[in-house]
Amino acid sequence: MSLLLVGVFGLSGCFIHGGLSSERERETLEARRAHYQKLASEPTPDAWRAGAEWEFVTTGKDGAIAESFVVRVTDAPQDACLAGDWRKLEIVSGNTGKLRAPAYVIDGRNLHVLLSTALCDAYPMYEGELSDNGFAGTHNFTHMHGSEKHGKVSGRPVRLSP
Secondary structure (H helix, E strand, C coil): CHHHHHHHCCHHHHHHCCCCCCHHHHHHHHHHHHHHHHHHCCCCCCCCCCCCEEEEEEEECCCCEEEEEEEEEEEEECCCCCCCCCEEEEEEEECCCCCECCEEEEECCEEEEECECCCCCEEEEEEEEECCCCEEEEEEEEECCEEEEEEEEEEEEEECCC
16 A cells, blocks of 8 residues: 555655655645545445446546546456555446556545556556545556646446445
8 A cells, every 4th residue: 555655645756856845845745644544534435335337537637528437346356566455447338448457446535546457667547535426536647757647537426236
């Protein structure tokens, strides 16, 4: 999970610049860490469960829809190059050109969706938080030279299992 937390807290970009350079950056990092820990201590919403189908919609920096697809949540383990308890997402429909054996890891209400487990040292990922009604987060691409934010992502359950 430690590699995952590096991406979550955006430290990879800070390493390029020689570390956290200001008190404000340190305070921002601490606030993000505290928020993550708060969400981690809360129960995972019932809508995120094996068999449920979720639609994710990503918007680019310009606000235009970049991709949209539906996946089915499973409990099946999925190998990934990142530490953590990764579980398989089954592709149901949509604009799935960038998806290669997608997976997720859940930590309370914190959700991380790895769009491709076929890559190592390059991680296209959705990171954000689940609520009772859906998901809100960012589309990030973390790699050996840092991290890039590609836009926002939202998700909603479209079919829940019995």
